[in-house]
Amino acid sequence: MTLDICVMTHAKDPDRPRQAVDGLYLCHGHREQLRRLVAEMPARADDLDRAAGVGGGRGDGTHGGIAIDDAAATHRQHMAGVLASWCRLVAEDRGITPPTGPELSRTAPWLLTHVDWCAAHRWVDEMLTELRQVTGQAMGIADIPARRVPLGEQCLTHTGGERCEGEVTIVVRGDDWTAVCTVCDEKQEATPYLRAVQAGRWINTEGVITLARMVGIAASNDVVRQWHHRRRIKGRDDGRQKLYELGSVQAYLALRQAERERMSA
Known part of the structure; x- marks a missing residue:
């Protein structure tokens, strides 16, 4: 069975119809976008928490504090409500038990397992549009x-x-x-575009140095070893070379970027 045409609008050649995945109302690209938006919702909420916790001046010359805290807290609650509402719809229509709580840490993983079921319904365009909107608003408030x-x-x-x-x-x-x-x-x-990335999302020393340079942070073999020694990044030895967990490297580089931006503000 095929539902033929993706129901979403496409940025390139919007008038050209795109083939939907067999049995779904979304093409491969929009199906993956829906999956990613759901999966990353807890991380977007964490961005809001970090934004609310920043004090002092901001890069735009305004100040943090109550206004940012209120906006971040309000939108975080809104995000949780949006995802919880879609979970309730899925649970009721499928006759299954919903997540045990409204927290994003519970609703996002639960909803992620039902993405294809959602994509098989005509209303999935409303779902994807709403998740795009709340994600975009979260990134705007966090202002990273x-x-x-x-x-x-x-x-x-x-x-x-x-x-x-x-x-x-x-x-x-x-x-x-x-x-x-x-x-x-x-x-x-x-990840697929970062040549130094190894299977399992582990990268070698050269990969760490490359990523650091991409965000404007100087690094060398000795520097990377120091980061690991000081437990700033996670690493392991596979018997041939030292490998570092990509997620921990990205998180540490993000922290270094934030520190540098606060100092220059």
Whole structure:
């Protein structure tokens, strides 16, 4: 069975219909976008917590404090309500037990297992649009500066059996690393484009140095060893070389960026 055409609007050639995944109302790109938005909702809420906790001046010349705290807390609650409402809809329609609580740490993993079921319903366009909106608002409130790093790598997205001809830029926003194509405008997981990344999301010393330079932080073999020795990043030895967990490296580099920005504000 096929529902033929994706119901969402596309940034590139919006008048050209896109083939939907068999049995769904979304194409591959929008299906993955829905999955990513749900999966990353707790992280977006954490960004709001960090924004609310920042005191003193901000980069735009205004000040943190009550206004930011209120906006962040209000929107965090809104995000939790939105995801909880979609969980209730799924649970009621499927006749199954909903998450045990409204916290994003409970609702996001639960809803993630039902993404394809949601995508098989015509109302999925409303769901995806709403999740886009709350995510965009969260990023706006958190106001985490984005650093764009052109890689010159060809996009890995395939449409109609043909590989996209666009080149990818890595967008670094805090500890969130996303690949964005200049042609198809699809947001993708950054990992496949980082050549130094090993299987299992572990990177070698050269990979750590490369990522550090991408965000403007000087690093060397000795510096990376010091980061690990001081437990700033997680590492292991596979018998041939030292490997470092990508997530811990991204988180530490994001922290270093934030510290540098506060000092220059």
